[in-house]
Amino acid sequence: MFRRRRREQPDQAAEQEAAAPMRESGPWDADEPHPDNDRIDLGGLRLPHNPDFDVRLASVGDQHVGVVVLYDESSLQLQALAAPRSSGLWDEVRTKLASQAGVLHEQEGPFGTELSGEMRLDGDSRPARYIGIDGPRWFLLAVISGKAAVDDATAAAYHDFIKDVVVVRGDEPMAREEPIPLRRPNEPGGEAGEGPRFNPFRRGPEISEIR
Template sequence: MFRRRRREQPEQVAEQEPAAPVREYGPWDADEPHPESDRIDLGGLRLPHNPDFDVRLASVGDQHVGVVVLYEESSLQLQALAAPRSSGLWDEVKTKIVSQAKHLEEQEGPFGRELAGEMRVESTTRPARYIGVDGPRWFLLAVISGPAALDETVAAPYIDFLKDVVVVRGDEPMAREEPIPLRRPNEQTSEKSDERPGLNPFKRGPEISEIR
């Protein structure tokens, strides 16, 4: 809501409504209009709040490099990377994944072309589905593994989750494919947040653990 410019001006400036999203679903860029909802603020990613999901930060040393979301017998891994302004990364990353993993095939999915097949986890294999989304100066890689990689019905909660993710790229210079920084919710700075009203990161309190 805007304040009156001068006390003597009687007219009331109308409250501005948030701009309506121009796309049906995300992942969203933080600077584009997107639906207001409860999200977990992890710095570079804002994730939908779903009490059925177990959300964990994946860390290398002291750096948080990704997110793992666990639900029933499946999982969703998310990693946001910096990308060039002029082009996306998915075609390049897709080629790398295919060269390193066997039994992967391209298929059409809700976010465009994706890969499906198997991934190796230690000494065993596990069904996997690789989804890439190119955004403005960022790239989001999502890997669904377990039964949800094979069954669209089982995958539906993960797809809905992914459609409401918000990526916060920021304005800082970053190297190509550099992980966009993440943080635990309790590591947020004391500065006033610029989020729109109504976004409550947690309803049940912080429940983010770490995977190293």
């Protein structure tokens, strides 16, 4: 299911053109001008459609808390969290990840400073990259693992995907680091509420495939 904007009237189109995106790419905030591309509407996230990617909702109980995107022996975990209005979360989250995940090192990537190393999973490990993007009152955490963590060509496909993500924070009061609610494309929007916390070092939650 894709969400299309209604065609703009001439005056509206002129206003939209005047308010063209100041940045070349996202992730985008829903309230800022951004390209009108076909996207999968999951409530708090609108994801670009790529037929090569297998997009799934990650759930804890009956609440959707993140997205898993599978492609070319790799996975991308995405989660949007509420953030303070005055400051971002990536510096703080990056410090926590570095202390919990074992051997990680900082490097510069297409979204700024990221962490690279290995993800621990059930006593085993696999290469992983941790990317954080601070937005207006939201924080987007992207964890790339598997082949894409070490293969530039596969990673580039995920980078392009992340650059076209739209985050829908909404106006509801939310606690710091509370997951921004997600839903299936055919489900009505729900109220924001206190939800489970996402831990990228634990086994992934129950996965529901988007059909």
